[in-house]
Amino acid sequence: xxxxxxxxxxxxxxxxxxxxxxxxxxxxxxxxxxxxxxxxxxxxxxxxxxxxxxxxxxxxxxxxxxxxxxxxxxxxxxxxxxxxxxxxxxxxxxxxxxxxxxxxxxxxxxxxxxxxxxxxxxxxxxxxxxxxxxxxxxxxxxxxxxxxxxxxxxxxxxxxxxxxxxxxxxxxxxxxxxxxxxxxxxxxx
Amino acid sequence: xxxxxxxxxxxxxxxxxxxxxxxxxxxxxxxxxxxxxxxxxxxxxxxxxxxxxxxxxxxxxxxxxxxxxxxxxxxxxxxxxxxxxxxxxxxxxxxxxxxxxxxxxxxxxxxxxxxxxxxxxxxxxxxxxxxxxxxxxxxxxxxxxxxxxxxxxxxxxxxxxxxxxxxxxxxxxxxxxxxxxxxxxxxxxxxxxxxxxxxxxxxxxxxxxxxxxxxxxxxxxxxxxxxxxxxxxxxxxxxxxxxxxxxxxxxxxxxxxxxxxxxxxxxxxxxxxxxxxxxxxxxxxxxxxxxxxxxxxxxxxxxxxxxxxxxxxxxxxxxxxxxxxxxxxxxxxxxxxxxxxxxxxxxxxxxxxxxxxxxxxxxxxxxxxxxxxxxxxxxxxxxxxxxxxxxxxxxxxxxxxxxxxxxxxxxxxxxxxxxxxxxxxxxxxxxxxxxxxxxxxxxxxxxxxxxxxxxxxxxxxxxxxxxxxxxxxxxxxxxxxxxxxxxxxxxxxxxxxxxxxxxxxxxxxxxxxxxxxxxxxxxxxxxxxxxxxxxxxxxxxxxxxxxxxxxxxxxxxxxxxxxxxxxxxxxxxxxxxxxxxxxxxxxx
Numbered sequence: 144x145x146x147x148x149x150x151x152x153x154x155x156x157x158x159x160x161x162x163x164x165x166x167x168x169x170x171x172x173x174x175x176x177x178x179x180x181x182x183x184x185x186x187x188x189x190x191x192x193x194x195x196x197x198x199x200x201x202x203x204x205x206x207x208x209x210x211x212x213x214x215x216x217x218x219x220x221x222x223x224x225x226x227x228x229x230x231x232x233x234x235x236x237x238x239x240x241x242x243x244x245x246x247x248x249x250x251x252x253x254x255x256x257x258x259x260x261x262x263x264x265x266x267x268x269x270x271x272x273x274x275x276x277x278x279x280x281x282x283x284x285x286x287x288x289x290x291x292x293x294x295x296x297x298x299x300x301x302x303x304x305x306x307x308x309x310x311x312x313x314x315x316x317x318x319x320x321x322x323x324x325x326x327x328x329x330x331x332x
Numbered sequence: 333x334x335x336x337x338x339x340x341x342x343x344x345x346x347x348x349x350x351x352x353x354x355x356x357x358x359x360x361x362x363x364x365x366x367x368x369x370x371x372x373x374x375x376x377x378x379x380x381x382x383x384x385x386x387x388x389x390x391x392x393x394x395x396x397x398x399x400x401x402x403x404x405x406x407x408x409x410x411x412x413x414x415x416x417x418x419x420x421x422x423x424x425x426x427x428x429x430x431x432x433x434x435x436x437x438x439x440x441x442x443x444x445x446x447x448x449x450x451x452x453x454x455x456x457x458x459x460x461x462x463x464x465x466x467x468x469x470x471x472x473x474x475x476x477x478x479x480x481x482x483x484x485x486x487x488x489x490x491x492x493x494x495x496x497x498x499x500x501x502x503x504x505x506x507x508x509x510x511x512x513x514x515x516x517x518x519x520x521x522x523x524x525x526x527x528x529x530x531x532x533x534x535x536x537x538x539x540x541x542x543x544x545x546x547x548x549x550x551x552x553x554x555x556x557x558x559x560x561x562x563x564x565x566x567x568x569x570x571x572x573x574x575x576x577x578x579x580x581x582x583x584x585x586x587x588x589x590x591x592x593x594x595x596x597x598x599x600x601x602x603x604x605x606x607x608x609x610x611x612x613x614x615x616x617x618x619x620x621x622x623x624x625x626x627x628x629x630x631x632x633x634x635x636x637x638x639x640x641x642x643x644x645x646x647x648x649x650x651x652x653x654x655x656x657x658x659x660x661x662x663x664x665x666x667x668x669x670x671x672x673x674x675x676x677x678x679x680x681x682x683x684x685x686x687x688x689x690x691x692x693x694x695x696x697x698x699x700x701x702x703x704x705x706x707x708x709x710x711x712x713x714x715x716x717x718x719x720x721x722x723x724x725x726x727x728x729x730x731x732x733x734x735x736x737x738x739x740x741x742x743x744x745x746x747x748x749x750x751x752x753x754x755x756x757x758x759x760x761x762x763x764x765x766x767x768x769x770x771x772x773x774x775x776x777x778x779x780x781x782x783x784x785x786x787x788x789x790x791x792x793x794x795x796x797x798x799x800x801x802x803x804x805x806x807x808x809x810x811x812x813x814x815x816x817x818x819x820x821x822x823x824x825x826x827x828x829x830x831x832x833x834x835x836x837x838x839x840x841x842x843x844x845x846x847x848x849x850x851x852x853x854x855x856x857x858x859x860x861x862x863x864x865x866x867x868x869x870x871x872x873x874x875x876x877x878x879x880x881x882x883x884x885x886x887x888x889x890x891x892x893x894x895x896x897x898x899x900x901x902x903x904x905x906x907x908x909x910x911x912x913x914x915x916x917x918x919x920x
Contacts, residue, residue: 213431213838214813215699215729215756218514220542224649224671225697225705237597 238314242270242288243321253311259303266290270319277303289320363389373398395419400858402440402464403883406907407448418457420449424464426861426901428836430488433863433899435887437914441465441491443473444912450477458483458509465489471496475503483509483537494521494545501527508561509537522547522570528555535559539566541590541621546570557582563615566590569623573632574602580609589613589636591621594629594648603632611635620644627654637661642668649673649697656681667691672707672729679712683719691725692716696756699729710737717744724782725750732763733790738772748780752787758814758839761791768792774799777807787811797821801828809834822846826853836861844871847900851879859903867897869920875902876920883909884920 236254249269256262263274275286282301283289290302294313302310302317367389370376373396380390396419399405424440442464449456456478466489474481481504489512500510501524522545528535535555540547547570556562562583567576571592580586598606613636625648637643640662646669650658655674659665665686670678672694682689694712698705710733717723723745733755742748753772761767769790777783777799784806788796792815800807801824808831816822822842825832826849834857843866854860869886876884887899909919 210700211758211839213428213433214758215696215754216428216431216811216813217696217699217729218430219432220514221646221695222699224647224695225703 236311238292238316240266240269240317240319242272242319245270251317253314258307259310263290263302266317266319272319272321274319279304287321290317291320292317360385360389364393367393371396392416397421399423401903401905402442402445403907403910404858404903404905407445409906411448411452415452416455417449417453418455419460420445420453420456420458421460421462422464423462426836426859427463427834428838428861428863429463433838435914435916438917439465439910439912439914441467441470441912443467443470446470446473446477454478455480457481458485460485460487461489462487463489465491466496467491468493468496468499472499475499480506482506483511485509485511485513487513490516492516492520494524497524498527501525501532502529505529505532506534507532508534510535511537511539511564512542513539514542516542519545521545525555526551530554533558533560536561537564538562539564539590541566541568543568544570549575553578553582559583562586564588566620567592569593569621572596573598573606573629577602577606577609580613584609584612585615586613587615588618588642589616589620591619592623594622594625596629598629607632607635614639616640618642618644620647622648624648625650627651627657630654630658633658634661639664641666644669646671646693646695650678652678652681656685659685662686663688665689667725669693669695671695671697673697673705674708675706676708676712676715679708680715683715683717686720688722689716689720690722692720692723693725693727694729695727696729699756701731701756707731710734713737713741717741721745722747724748727752727754727787729754729756731756732760733769733772734762734764735767735769735771735775736762736764738769739775742775742779746779747782748776749782750785751776751780751783752785752811753789754787755790758789759791760789768796770796770799774803777803781806783807785809788815789813791815793817794821794824797824801825804829806831808832810836812837812840814839816840816842819843819846819849823849826850832856833858835859837863837865839864841866843867844874847871848875851875851882854879854882854902855904857904859901861899861901862897863899865900867900868895869897870895872897872900873920881905885910885913886918886920887916888918 236252237250238253240249240251251265251269253262256265259277267274270288272288273286274288274290275283277283282303291299292302292310292314293316294300295315299318305313363386367376367379370379376390376394380387391413392415394414395416397410397414397417398421399410400423402422402424422442422445425434425438428434429438440463442461450473454477457480459474460483466486471492474484476499484500484507497520500507520543522543525540525547528551532555536559547568549571552567552571556565556579563586565579565583565586566588567579567590569592571579573592573594573596576591610632616636616639619633619636619640619642622645637658638661641664643662643665645655649671650673652674655670655678659681663685666688668682668686668689668691670693679694682692694708696707698707708728708730710730713726713728713730714737717740721744724747726748727750730753733753738753755769762769762772769792772790773786773788773792773796776786783804786800786804786807786809788811794817797816800810807829810825810829810832819842822837822840823846825835826846832853842862847862847867848871850860872884872886875882881904882902883905885901886897888894888896889898892898910917913919
């Protein structure tokens with residue numbers, strides 16, 4: 144467990160009681176492992192990253208460590224270097240499109256389309272199949288083909304569930320599922 | 333100017349010499365000729381203190397102005413003293429503003445300076461600004477006021493849009509350098525590049541890597557092909573590989589190149605063309621950019637790397653394998669900036685491939701530990717120190733470190749001038765022994781006698797500061813965070829380091845006693861920053877009262893109780909309190 148030094152008690156005002164922090168009420172933080180003799184640093188309103196030994200969030204997922212302003216001392220443009228890594232495309236919005244049973248893949252530029260309708264029409268033309276209309280409850284129920292895509296996390300999703308803007312930034316490649324598999328997909332929804 | 337004594341009246345007494353013999357006056361022309369060879373501003377300041385006629389000769393012959401803190405002096409004072417300036421370097425905000433620790437609109441606006449320069453220095457040619465606010469209005473004033481203007485460099489500046497740059501491009505007929513370094517927070521716009529006139533061809537340095545707007549590639553290509561003296565070109569991420577190839581064809585003599593995006597599906601023919609273009613860059617010394625570079629495309633660079641002395645991969649998170657393969661082609665590297673995705677294994681490759689290395693900076697890919705990546709540790713640093721004995725500058729972000737490793741590192745590389753170690757978890761001890769990191773920094777201070785700049789981190793008691801005060805006699809800049817046990821720590825440094833110029837401290841248990849112990853010293857320093865320490869408004873008030881030639885500025889966080897001084901910025905000045913201080917800055 145990383146030791147923290149950034150938790151300080153203010154003797155005069157019990158700011159700790161009203162301090163906003165991520166932790167179960169009543170839990171006490173490590174009061175720091177520096178022996179302060181004459182002076183102690185005042186209560187720091189900004190919680191430090193290792194202070195939050197207990198994590199609490201409704202969904203149960205581990206909460207990201209609270210951040211201290213200006214620490215570590217990196218410039219803002221360096222902060223998201225991992226998240227910035229582009230998806231599998233050449234940077235112009237081109238993504239590969241595969242269709243079950245087709246001998247080769249195609250490539251389209253997502254930036255050329257204004258919305259899902261545009262995109263699906265183009266796909267229908269390109270692959271000579273019917274995709275039909277999307278509905279939130281039943282997906283592409285009844286269609287011969289169902290358009291799916293691989294997102295940034297590597298999961299295969301149904302095209303149409305998320306807002307268009309979110310879709311074009313997270314779509315890495317497209318796959319048009321055909322026939323029984325597609326119908327199976329529709330049936331599950 | 334780094335010495336606040338302005339008109340030095342006392343120097344007039346020295347004109348008769350120490351034993352009262354009248355001295356032969358040096359003819360002005362001779363003195364001025366001699367002084368024309370004195371370039372360093374520090375030397376010139378020393379010269380100006382000798383006697384009054386030397387002071388005058390110096391002020392008439394100085395053409396380059398360096399102002400390390402724009403608030404230490406005023407435009408009026410500068411204009412009065414120096415009549416003939418062609419080049420100005422101005423620095424504004426304290427360094428911690430880079431990390432969002434200062435509210436917006438804090439100050440350091442260049443405009444009043446430009447207004448004065450326009451009046452007094454019509455022959456101004458160069459302006460280099462760091463951490464200053466530069467508005468479009470200022471850029472327009474700049475563009476229109478100096479017909480011979482040549483070089484503009486903006487490092488960590490903000491406040492402008494493409495309109496200001498457009499004014500520069502349209503009006504500065506003799507522009508040789510436009511260098512915009514480090515990110516600007518807002519989208520600046522890209523239309524400015526198209527504003528250079530069709531017959532404009534004087535550019536030697538063009539760096540717009542940190543402006544992320546689209547620009548017209550056609551206009552850029554035409555510009556590059558016209559500017560036959562172009563030696564530095566750093567484009568932004570919107571420029572693709574095949575576009576870069578076309579630019580390189582026009583400018584094979586580049587010494588510094590910043591690429592655009594380094595990932596693009598290339599046909600075999602395009603791949604070959606790009607490879608050839610790089611191989612033709614025989615003069616390349618510095619390489620940067622390389623956004624999204626990966627194993628497929630890195631080999632394109634190999635032909636250009638033989639003479640490379642500076643490789644900046646801080647925008648390209650590479651894995652150790654690709655990185656090691658690239659390094660094999662760069663035997664002459666002296667400066668290397670990487671992201672810690674290369675891990676210790678990558679740093680081992682540095683140790684074995686780069687024997688001439690002098691500077692290493694390792695940046696964290698994941699500073700907030702969101703992805704739980706290992707990054708680099710003490711073993712990577714050790715490996716570099718074993719293979720690179722000439723290493724003297726390091727900036728190293730890591731998640732763990734040991735005293736033993738640092739002691740060995742400085743034994744291997746005793747010539748450190750800049751040692752900036754950032755163990756990213758505040759107050760973290762030696763991960764093997766669980767002890768404070770005091771001995772590590774003690775070894776740095778003791779062994780590295782040339783040490784000028786030091787950043788400490790990890791769990792540190794006052795002992796580390798005692799070491800620093802005792803041994804770091806050449807130290808000029810010290811950065812401290814989440815460290816120390818008591819006032820004595822800070823006092824040790826203030827008492828012990830005679831050359832200290834800049835001291836920045838955050839989240840340390842240093843209070844009024846420490847602050848006040850250095851009151852005389854602050855007049856010999858450029859500045860002191862203390863935030864989230866134990867300093868109170870009362871203590872700051874005492875300092876301000878007792879030291880009238882210091883500005884003591886306090887910024888309190890919202891909701892603060894008013895007795896603590898949350899952020900304190902102290903600096904020497906001959907200009908008195910700031911007249912442009914925003915409401916949240918209290919000058920005591």
